Amino acid sequence: MQVKMLKSNNDLIPKEGESTSRPWMWPIDYDGLFFSIHEKFGAVYFLGNPVVFLINLVAIAAFLMLQVTNKYHKVRFGKGCIPSGVVTTTSWYLVGYLLHYIPFFMMARVLYFHHFYSAFIFNTMVTAGVVDMIGWVFGERTRDVISAVILAVVAVSFYIYSPLSYGIPVNEDRQTYGYIKSLKWYDSWQY
Numbered sequence: 001m002q003v004k005m006l007k008s009n010n011d012l013i014p015k016e017g018e019s020t021s022r023p024w025m026w027p028i029d030y031d032g033l034f035f036s037i038h039e040k041f042g043a044v045y046f047l048g049n050p051v052v053f054l055i056n057l058v059a060i061a062a063f064l065m066l067q068v069t070n071k072y073h074k075v076r077f078g079k080g081c082i083p084s085g086v087v088t089t090t091s092w093y094l095v096g097y098l099l100h101y102i103p104f105f106m107m108a109r110v111l112y113f114h115h116f117y118s119a120f121i122f123n124t125m126v127t128a129g130v131v132d133m134i135g136w137v138f139g140e141r142t143r144d145v146i147s148a149v150i151l152a153v154v155a156v157s158f159y160i161y162s163p164l165s166y167g168i169p170v171n172e173d174r175q176t177y178g179y180i181k182s183l184k185w186y187d188s189w190q191y
Contacts, residue, residue, distance in 0.1 A: 023104040026116035027123070029053040031188045048113070048120075050185055051157035055150060056120070059127035060097075063090060066133045082136040090129030097122035 025031050029050040066082065073081040080087070100119035104111060131150070135143025161183060 022111065023101065023116070025188075026101075026113060026119075027053060027057055030186055031113065047161070047189065049154070049157055049161050051161070052124070052154055053120075055153070056123040056127050059130040060094070060123070062130045063094060063126060063133070066130065066137060069137060070133075082133050086129065086132055086136060090126060090133060093122050093125040093129055097126060 029048050067087070070080040070082045070087060073079065097119050100122055101116065104115055127150075131143055131147055134146055163180060
């Protein structure tokens with residue numbers, strides 16, 4: 001039964017004119033997907049928040065650098081600067097991210113942007129773990145400042161990208177095509 005399901009899943013192909021994506025596009029929010037198009041209410045472009053995607057990518061790189069810093073402290077001072085529980089938990093979040101993301105590179109079937117969202121949740125947990133690790137290395141004050149900055153940036157980016165990525169109707173002062181067009185980071189964003 002499992003083999004039959006895997007075979008039929010791999011046989012899925014896109015319909016004519018349908019937009020698909022590849023796994024390498026997902027973490028950088030390279031291409032979205034029209035989620036719905038309605039004559040009266042306009043279109044909802046399924047994009048995600050590109051600022052959050054960028055923060056999550058930076059967090060993975062920061063995690064690797066913090067791991068090196070922690071190993072250095074273990075060798076130099078006999079004890080790591082980050083508690084092993086924090087490192088282990090964040091490492092498991094990264095493993096969860098990779099287990100939910102890497103298999104899509106091996107799939108021949110049609111793939112869409114929404115396939116990334118289970119991995120995205122783990123990536124966001126890695127970000128939270130990294131912020132905690134930063135607190136252990138640089139102090140609680142630094143961790144609190146970084147947390148506040150991330151929350152502020154995410155809140156502002158939510159407001160800015162809400163017409164596209166969350167389907168929130170635009171109000172009169174943001175309804176111009178120029179505003180929507182100015183939000184583009186990549187030419188591949190098709191709105």
